[in-house]
Amino acid sequence: MQRTDDGQVIRLSDYRPPAFRIRHVDMRFSLNDGHTDVETVMEMERAPDTDAAEPLVLDGDALTLIALDCNGVAIGAERFEATPDRLTIRDLPPSGPFTLRIATRLTPETNTELMGLYRSNGVWCTQCEAEGFRRITYFLDRPDVLATYRVRIEADREAAPILLSNGNPGEHGDLDGGRHYAVWDDPHPKPSYLFALVAGRLDVLTDTFETQSGRDVDLAIYTEPGLADRAAYAMDALKRSMVWDERRFGREYDLDVFNIVAISDFNMGAMENKGLNVFNHKYVLLAPDTATDGDYAGVETVIAHEYFHNWTGNRITCRDWFQLCLKEGLTVYRDQEFSADERSRTVKRIGSVHGLKAQQFPEDQGPLQHPVRPRQYREINNFYTATVYEKGSELVRMLATILGEAGFRAGMDLYFARHDGDAATIEDFLTCFAEATGTDLSQFALWYDQAGTPELYVTEHFEAGRLTLSLRQSLARGAAGTGIEPMHIPVRFGLVGPDGTDLAAEPTAGTAEVEGDVIHLVTAEAEVVFSELAERPRVSILRDFSAPVTLRHEQAYEDRLVLARLDPNGFGRWRALTDLVGEALRAASMAGAGRPALDPRLIEAVVACAAEERLEPALRALMIALPGEAEIARLVGSNVDPEAIHQAREGAIGAVATAGAETFRRVRDGLERSSGNFSPDAASAGRRALSNALLMYLSAADGTPALAAEAFRAADNMTDRMAAATILAHRFAETPEASEALDRFYADYAHDPLVLDKWFTLRATVPSDATLDTVRDLAAHPKFSMANPNRARALIGGFATGNPRVFHQKDGAGYRWTAERLGELDRLNPQTAARLATAFRSWRSFEPVRQEQARAALSALASRPELSRDLRDILDRTLS
Numbered sequence: 001m002q003r004t005d006d007g008q009v010i011r012l013s014d015y016r017p018p019a020f021r022i023r024h025v026d027m028r029f030s031l032n033d034g035h036t037d038v039e040t041v042m043e044m045e046r047a048p049d050t051d052a053a054e055p056l057v058l059d060g061d062a063l064t065l066i067a068l069d070c071n072g073v074a075i076g077a078e079r080f081e082a083t084p085d086r087l088t089i090r091d092l093p094p095s096g097p098f099t100l101r102i103a104t105r106l107t108p109e110t111n112t113e114l115m116g117l118y119r120s121n122g123v124w125c126t127q128c129e130a131e132g133f134r135r136i137t138y139f140l141d142r143p144d145v146l147a148t149y150r151v152r153i154e155a156d157r158e159a160a161p162i163l164l165s166n167g168n169p170g171e172h173g174d175l176d177g178g179r180h181y182a183v184w185d186d187p188h189p190k191p192s193y194l195f196a197l198v199a200g201r202l203d204v205l206t207d208t209f210e211t212q213s214g215r216d217v218d219l220a221i222y223t224e225p226g227l228a229d230r231a232a233y234a235m236d237a238l239k240r241s242m243v244w245d246e247r248r249f250g251r252e253y254d255l256d257v258f259n260i261v262a263i264s265d266f267n268m269g270a271m272e273n274k275g276l277n278v279f280n281h282k283y284v285l286l287a288p289d290t291a292t293d294g295d296y297a298g299v300e301t302v303i304a305h306e307y308f309h310n311w312t313g314n315r316i317t318c319r320d321w322f323q324l325c326l327k328e329g330l331t332v333y334r335d336q337e338f339s340a341d342e343r344s345r346t347v348k349r350i351g352s353v354h355g356l357k358a359q360q361f362p363e364d365q366g367p368l369q370h371p372v373r374p375r376q377y378r379e380i381n382n383f384y385t386a387t388v389y390e391k392g393s394e395l396v397r398m399l400a401t402i403l404g405e406a407g408f409r410a411g412m413d414l415y416f417a418r419h420d421g422d423a424a425t426i427e428d429f430l431t432c433f434a435e436a437t438g439t440d441l442s443q444f445a446l447w448y449d450q451a452g453t454p455e456l457y458v459t460e461h462f463e464a465g466r467l468t469l470s471l472r473q474s475l476a477r478g479a480a481g482t483g484i485e486p487m488h489i490p491v492r493f494g495l496v497g498p499d500g501t502d503l504a505a506e507p508t509a510g511t512a513e514v515e516g517d518v519i520h521l522v523t524a525e526a527e528v529v530f531s532e533l534a535e536r537p538r539v540s541i542l543r544d545f546s547a548p549v550t551l552r553h554e555q556a557y558e559d560r561l562v563l564a565r566l567d568p569n570g571f572g573r574w575r576a577l578t579d580l581v582g583e584a585l586r587a588a589s590m591a592g593a594g595r596p597a598l599d600p601r602l603i604e605a606v607v608a609c610a611a612e613e614r615l616e617p618a619l620r621a622l623m624i625a626l627p628g629e630a631e632i633a634r635l636v637g638s639n640v641d642p643e644a645i646h647q648a649r650e651g652a653i654g655a656v657a658t659a660g661a662e663t664f665r666r667v668r669d670g671l672e673r674s675s676g677n678f679s680p681d682a683a684s685a686g687r688r689a690l691s692n693a694l695l696m697y698l699s700a701a702d703g704t705p706a707l708a709a710e711a712f713r714a715a716d717n718m719t720d721r722m723a724a725a726t727i728l729a730h731r732f733a734e735t736p737e738a739s740e741a742l743d744r745f746y747a748d749y750a751h752d753p754l755v756l757d758k759w760f761t762l763r764a765t766v767p768s769d770a771t772l773d774t775v776r777d778l779a780a781h782p783k784f785s786m787a788n789p790n791r792a793r794a795l796i797g798g799f800a801t802g803n804p805r806v807f808h809q810k811d812g813a814g815y816r817w818t819a820e821r822l823g824e825l826d827r828l829n830p831q832t833a834a835r836l837a838t839a840f841r842s843w844r845s846f847e848p849v850r851q852e853q854a855r856a857a858l859s860a861l862a863s864r865p866e867l868s869r870d871l872r873d874i875l876d877r878t879l880s
């Protein structure tokens with residue numbers, strides 16, 4: 001049964017500490033086919049200074065109460081009231097400890113929301129963040145109630161030879177009737193959202209790790225039968241993560257075992273349950289033949305992310321869900337730093353910034369805007385957003401930039417020392433950095449509360465050896481209820497001399513403080529002056545994207561072209577070039593058909609990048625990729641015509657392809673061919689990325705599917721196969737080569753769910769008029785399932801976010817198809833439906849006809865009476 005909307009708004013300002021404490025939890029699970037019995041014994045007491053007459057109100061969600069007693073005595077019906085979502089108990093002991101025993105009965109087999117205890121391909125598993133534990137038992141299901149747990153699981157030995165929960169393994173043994181049991185003890189107090197249980201028939205890959213202080217940890221990754229060998233790279237990434245956290249942050253693992261389970265049906269990427277991470281199998285299972293380089297990088301990142309949560313999230317958790325960025329922003333920052341250290345820092349940073357602009361900027365500039373620390377919500381599931389995660393990470397990065405490496409580390413050390421075992425707030429976190437470094441961070445704290453993307457205006461003036469940089473910041477509009485005050489924006493910069501090296505110029509005057517290569521803009525406007533310069537330098541500004549702002553730099557076109565060629569900062573170079581190309585495509589798509597998008601010098605700059613030996617191949621691949629259609633739409637901003645954008649971008653691809661064909665062929669031929677010895681390392685992946693980017697241009701120049709068809713046949717890994725298939729499907733849609741490749745792909749991989757997802761997405765993203773019929777057919781395909789989130793996302797999400805031309809088709813048919821599917825999905829899985837519905841978040845930026853179509857489709861969906869709270873919340877905010 002799904003929760004329908006009760007319209008209730010939860011506010012940060014209403015936070016009150018819990019009136020009761022739960023010190024220890026003892027749980028017994030009896031797993032059976034068709035039902036599960038749960039008995040929970042809680043050691044509790046009233047919090048000091050609370051009213052001794054106050055009843056205990058426990059959270060529930062769709063629960064059935066079987067038994068209830070206090071200190072071993074049944075509680076009479078007159079003393080409690082149980083509904084599916086609440087258990088209220090009166091007349092509990094006024095002081096001192098007491099035990100409460102609650103028995104509930106669950107049916108995980110019918111749990112399609114995938115929150116609480118459910119079954120995935122027969123495996124019993126749990127998901128409790130944010131409020132899933134209350135679907136298992138009545139509880140104070142809030143992150144500031146921390147308890148130790150002891151869990152006993154009992155099940156049929158055949159059906160579930162593996163029985164797992166949090167913490168360290170305890171006693172286990174056989175029982176009558178083919179059943180067995182296992183006990184798990186978690187000595188670290190934790191909030192209920194970190195509880196986990198997994199039971200089923202699973203294969204395992206094991207390894208060991210010795211921590212820096214010499215403790216041995218048993219590592220295990222569990223998979224569905226026959227797939228454990230596909231967890232080898234994940235295991236390697238786990239061990240590297242464990243080493244990195246010791247070296248970089250002095251953080252050591254704290255249990256005897258670390259278990260990971262890969263599950264087929266999962267709403268999100270993965271979950272950091274204490275000692276028992278549960279993963280969407282997409283972020284564990286890899287083989288060269290089934291996974292792309294992007295998949296490998298994704299596994300590495302998510303494995304690291306969940307592992308790093310052990311300290312930033314688990315040992316120190318959040319006081320309430322408004323503080324979600326405390327664990328998520330910080331942990332994303334940590335996983336990004338890990339990837340930067342393990343791979344290429346520049347390439348990683350470009351990828352992160354690209355993601356931020358593609359996901360977080362539209363969110364921050366549309367109806368779903370909210371501060372990094374929201375002040376209110378109706379459904380917390382809808383706040384696992386790009387703003388909380390990605391912008392949250394940018395705030396931590398700015399802190400590191402402002403305080404410097406040593407200051408940042410000192411603040412982190414103090415945070416770990418002071419708050420270990422706490423449920424903390426953003427204020428607690430910032431106070432540690434302020435105290436450790438003697439810095440006033442009250443202005444910096446505004447970043448957590450003021451929503452929106454600040455604009456940073458920069459102008460330069462050069463005269464008689466004197467360069468004046470004028471900076472100005474503005475925030476268009478804050479979320480309701482906040483004033484708009486200037487923020488502390490750290491602006492990393494360089495002054496590039498004619499030979500392509502940074503000048504060592506020190507500022508000689510100005511109103512902004514400059515420290516090394518960082519200008520601290522703390523006022524609405526400020527100036528920095530450099531004198532006695534022999535020549536006018538090129539100003540490379542906001543290097544490494546040192547703040548999450550929209551840069552408006554008035555800079556001569558010539559200067560930008562020069563920076564695109566020789567900014568010694570790789571990020572600066574990428575930005576100079578892609579901004580130029582982005583603006584040209586924006587202008588072309590607004591001017592309408594027939595206007596060439598790129599001027600010859602820009603084309604030349606793009607082509608030259610492909611061949612530039614001193615740039616690593618991965619960076620070259622990024623530099624020659626034109627901004628995507630969604631990115632161009634964002635740059636256009638209003639009155640967007642996706643058709644015009646598609647035409648302009650295709651025109652530009654054709655122009656670059658024609659001009660660069662010879663160079664591209666030469667570079668591609670020179671790239672070391674993969675020799676059957678596939679290696680997923682960053683350098684090899686970079687060569688494949690460049691080679692495939694070139695293949696796209698060469699196919700466009702050639703105008704036939706021949707090259708891609710040949711590449712598809714020759715591919716010996718999924719990266720190359722997918723790249724070739726995409727070119728065929730997207731650029732040569734109606735050709736026999738394309739349908740042959742798609743059929744081949746299906747025949748080879750129909751049995752492999754993760755690869756089949758790629759096939760669904762590939763077909764849903766073909767930018768042609770026939771695709772609407774295709775997606776209709778695919779929704780009825782025997783291999784399609786609304787119940788599996790990955791499959792639903794592959795088709796619906798693939799179409800709605802990966803096919804701008806057809807999703808935004810002028811007659812509104814793309815919108816209507818999507819909205820109808822969301823209505824169906826909502827009945828099974830509200831969380832995933834709500835997340836997919838955010839594909840509509842920028843609907844107001846389109847031209848009036850499409851706006852009207854989108855509004856109509858959304859309103860029709862919103863008018864359905866039985867929507868979940870999750871989807872209702874997104875629709876209401878999107879339409880408001």
Ligand code: PHE
Binds near residue numbers: 130
């Ligand atoms: N806490 C998880 C992460 O960031 C994400 C998640 C949230 C997973 C809610 C499931 C449910 O790693």
Ligand code: ZN
Binds near residue numbers: 305309
């Ligand atoms: Zn996380």
